[in-house]
Amino acid sequence: MSWGAVKGRRFILPSGTEEDAVDDFAAGVNARKVHEVTASPVLGLTREVTWDVAPGYHLHYGRETPSQLSFVQISGERPDEIENFSRIIVEYLSALTDDELLAAVDSARSVDSRRIALVQAGLGAPVEPDDRYVERIRAALSDPDPRIREAGLWAAVYAYWPVFLPMLERVAEADESDLLRRQAQAAVDGMWRAGYGHSNTGGISQP
Secondary structure, three states, rough: OOOEEEEEOEEOOOOOOHHHHHHHHHOOOOEEEEEEEEEEEEEEEEEEEEEEEEEEEEEEEEEEEOOOOEEEEEOOHHHHHHHHHHHHHHHHHOOOHHHHHHHHOOOOOHHHHHHHHHHHHHHOOOOOOOOHHHHHHHHHHHHOOOOHHHHHHHHHHHHOOHHHHHHHHHHHHHOOHHHHHHHHHHHHHHHHHHHOOOHHHHOOOOO
């Protein structure tokens, strides 16, 4: 896949907005499709497509496994240009806002709907840590229901903020579920390899 040096945040597409809408946008701006693959389990995706939207800038579409959530993302060379491209496509596709992502977590009444909302929030979280997301994901990681804790784990992995490292370490060490301990340990190992040591897990930036 073609990626720029800087990756923008992922934006969750509303229900009913899928790849065809992204393809229509790409065609409208004369973007060139440069990559597509169906089923990419290593990346946790069932579908991924990339278009070149400008020299050095790429539009990415992904469909996550197993929640089947769809998202778009811009990568490129300069954060300000990534933000400009992102603003245009978010408006065109009516991607979910932070308020909508967080409200979905708060309003979920069933285990299944809360699981989806948590994964959706982690997948669509900002690039920089945001207290509102951290609080909800932290609560999920300590929920009595292991299904919610698993969703919190995946949300933390998708957001991939240093602040989550000690939380995931606690899950890896003490969760009553062997499966969750192993999943959390894999996430912890990956974060340590990425340089997310304890010295980087201090204060959370304000939204």
